[in-house]
Amino acid sequence: MTDIVAIYGSPRRKGNTAQLLARAVQGARDNGSSVREYALHDLELAPCKEIYACKKDGECAIKDDFQQVRDALLEACGVMLASPIFFYSVTGQTKVFMDRFQSLWVKKYLIDQTPFGQWTPKRKGYFISVGATRGKKLFDGTLLTLKYFFDTIDTGLHNSLLCRGLDEPRDVEKHPDLLQQAYEDGADLAGQVADTGDQRSET
Numbered sequence: 001m002t003d004i005v006a007i008y009g010s011p012r013r014k015g016n017t018a019q020l021l022a023r024a025v026q027g028a029r030d031n032g033s034s035v036r037e038y039a040l041h042d043l044e045l046a047p048c049k050e051i052y053a054c055k056k057d058g059e060c061a062i063k064d065d066f067q068q069v070r071d072a073l074l075e076a077c078g079v080m081l082a083s084p085i086f087f088y089s090v091t092g093q094t095k096v097f098m099d100r101f102q103s104l105w106v107k108k109y110l111i112d113q114t115p116f117g118q119w120t121p122k123r124k125g126y127f128i129s130v131g132a133t134r135g136k137k138l139f140d141g142t143l144l145t146l147k148y149f150f151d152t153i154d155t156g157l158h159n160s161l162l163c164r165g166l167d168e169p170r171d172v173e174k175h176p177d178l179l180q181q182a183y184e185d186g187a188d189l190a191g192q193v194a195d196t197g198d199q200r201s202e203t
């Protein structure tokens with residue numbers, strides 16, 4: 001079983017969020033976690049068609065790479081997600097990915113009838129985001145989207161790293177403090193995940 005699933009949401013393979021997430025992954029691995037990485041840009045992921053075939057059994061009718069990432073994610077105790085800000089939200093790749101989890105939302109709230117807001121967190125989440133500008137509300141919309149995505153996958157937002165003023169693909173390299181922070185956050189998540197894993201094996 002993989003401890004942590006790390007999702008790269010930017011179309012830039014070596015851009016700012018990708019570099020930060022790679023450091024977080026390294027921090028987690030150096031502290032004992034197994035991590036499986038997925039770059040959304042490289043996957044075949046179609047957008048939700050809103051046909052609600054999932055109302056039957058919670059399964060999405062579109063068969064593509066979604067199922068393998070979903071299964072890995074649901075087995076893991078930790079989730080790392082990185083997306084830059086695109087028009088005050090996540091990237092298109094990340095949003096398409098999130099929308100496909102509507103099938104799980106349907107399973108949780110419509111089929112299993114979990115009362116809203118009364119779910120037990122099963123995994124710890126870490127979110128990285130980067131934007132070019134420095135506005136106070138830069139991450140507000142994205143954090144709301146993230147909150148409801150993490151809710152759907154029974155994940156509590158344990159920590160986040162939100163960076164303003166980074167635009168060119170290698171801008172983050174001028175900020176070793178941010179890269180170090182990402183590494184330490186990854187190490188911290190590894191510790192959290194080890195605790196969660198211990199609790200799971202005790203029940």
Ligand SMILES: Cc1cc2nc3c(=O)[nH]c(=O)nc-3n(C[C@H](O)[C@H](O)[C@H](O)COP(=O)(O)O)c2cc1C
Pocket residue numbers: 010011012014015016017018083084085086087088089130131132133134138166167168169
């Ligand atoms: C389509 C698009 C929309 C963007 N929208 C915003 C925005 O609303 N606010 C902002 O501060 N930066 C915006 N940016 C800039 C990116 O957030 C910035 O370049 C970031 O560093 C990219 O991260 P990456 O290197 O991980 O891809 C946008 C960039 C693109 C391509």
